[in-house]
């Protein structure tokens with residue numbers, strides 16, 4: 801797994817990611833609004849799982865993989881790992897989830913810096929492309945289930 805991905809997953813699991821909620825409560829940002837919807841507070845769970853924009857990403861990725869990602873908070877990711885563990889195709893699902901988390905964070909950064917934004921469809925295509933590229937080389941999907949304990 802890319803070191804950046806595993807570090808990001810660890811930060812999410814430990815609730816240490818610097819979202820707008822964090823910077824706003826430190827007094828450094830005027831707003832805590834989500835970079836995607838601008839309507840809700842940008843907490844980790846909102847940004848990755850509860851925002852309407854990210855819900856669309858998970859739904860489209862799920863359609864491609866024929867899998868329903870029913871995640872509304874980080875703990876659901878850990879459960880996803882537990883449910884998948886040992887099942888056929890589990891590595892693909894957990895890798896897809898890790899790659900999606902990474903692309904959500906990338907897209908959030910693009911929007912924060914005013915770069916061109918990507919559509920739901922184009923992000924999902926990139927996630928799927930990277931998923932195909934890594935194939936089964938990434939066998940450490942278990943990271944999803946372990947990150948909060950590390």
Ligand SMILES: [Zn+2]
Nearest residue numbers: 834836837851
């Ligand atoms: Zn949002």
